[in-house]
Amino acid sequence: MSQAPEPYFHDAFKLAIEIERLSQWMETSCGLSLAQWSVLTRLRDLPAATAQELAAAVGVSPSTLTQALKRLERKKWIFVGKDPRDSRKKVLALTREGMKALRRAGESLGAGGERASRLSACAGLILPDGKR
């Protein structure tokens, strides 16, 4: 039975820590976490998306996204409305406040650029093209 290559898992853990640090830095410096920033930027370009469409764009399952969306809605950064074609369905859109939050974040992101750039290079090595 082959042994799991432990060093790889240590590296993966270190990467997870680095990502968490970047997210914490973003939350402190930019006012929103890495996950929130990712959801908001995707939604900015997908106005009136359903939760399923947004989840696919972000690369997570709809159930994973649910809590994040609730937090963003509480902050009034996103708007959840009824699909005008089918009132049983919900559609999402960025609000003016959400756009302001993204703009403020954009002004501060530069300082974390080097760290994000290194992590992005790692992502390029491990993610298939379609997932980037």
Add this chain to the structure above:
Amino acid sequence: MKSLFSPEGIRMLEALSFTDALFAFDFDGTLAPICDDPGEARMAERTEALLRELSARVPIAIVSGRSLADLSGRVPVRASYLIGNHGLEGLPGATAISELKSRCAGWKAAISIALAQEPDPGIRLEDKGLSLAIHYRASRRKKSARARILKALGPLEEEARILAGKQVFNVVPVGGPHKGMALARVMAHSGAKAAFFIGDDHTDEDVFGMPGLRVLSVRVGRKAGSQAQYYIRQQSEIDLLLRELNGFHSIGS
């Protein structure tokens, strides 16, 4: 279908201003009021000024059933895209197809002969080069005019797509591009991530119902069964809509 001027509709409209969006408009019945004589259709001065203001801020497209030559003369505003003949003319990278022109000429001859058998001075056949429009707005006996036109169009069913509009029948080639495909092509060409489209007619359903397009769709006039997401009540509300769009884009800029 919801009112575009409802709080939800306005928020969705505003959300479009946050991304790279294309703003597309039908012409007759949308930017310009419907006229008894289609040759008289013009944008109101105020509409034209508001559209000009918008075109300076965002890419705009006019997608019409009119021929491109006809449409160009009616849109003095510099639009990023002018698409005529229901998508057959003006698409980036596309050229008029001579085979389509000769097919259209054949239809014109056949329809003219059929209509001449029981002439109605209120029926007018418009040749748009790549498609035809048969108007009956000026007919005094609209029901009978409609039946007469449909009878004349009957033999063309296999090679032509008959699109019923507001007191007009449009005859376009089967399998040819339509407004929905035209908007998709223009979106791809412009790099727009989303689009806005407003139209009033049956042919605009090709945009409203186009699957996979990220388009906020609006119909002029509420109509059961329409695929559009939102509606404005009447053509005269176009100025209010353009004012809203200009407002969002001045905030965003």
